[in-house]
Amino acid sequence: GESALDGWVPSVPAGKTLEVGTEEYCQFEYIGLSQVQHCCFVVPAGGLGERLGFSGVKFALPAEMTSETMIIEVYAQYILAFQNFVNQ
Numbered sequence: 110g111e112s113a114l115d116g117w118v119p120s121v122p123a124g125k126t127l128e129v130g131t132e133e134y135c136q137f138e139y140i141g142l143s144q145v146q147h148c149c150f151v152v153p154a155g156g157l158g159e160r161l162g163f164s165g166v167k168f169a170l171p172a173e174m175t176s177e178t179m180i181i182e183v184y185a186q187y188i189l190a191f192q193n194f195v196n197q
Contacts, residue, residue: 146195150188152181 127134155167163170168181 142194145191148191150184152184 125137127137152168157163158165158167158170161167161170168184169179171177172180172183
């Protein structure tokens with residue numbers, strides 16, 4: 110069969126560099142937060158962390174070493190924070 114991507118050429122989209130705390134940054138953040146109730150979050154298959162010297166799944170790796178909070182926990186905290194924001 111035919112591919113829906115025939116003739117499509119990947120390209121890097123034009124972007125914008127924002128500096129945290131500027132008025133322009135805050136405007137874009139406001140726009141993003143006003144749309145967060147329409148977002149969905151996906152947990153991709155992470156596989157095992159054997160090449161990293163870890164016997165478990167990669168999402169169980171610590172996101173940082175001081176608290177050893179797992180990557181999946183940080184991800185879940187972001188989702189809960191957005192959920193709380195929308196429900197205010």
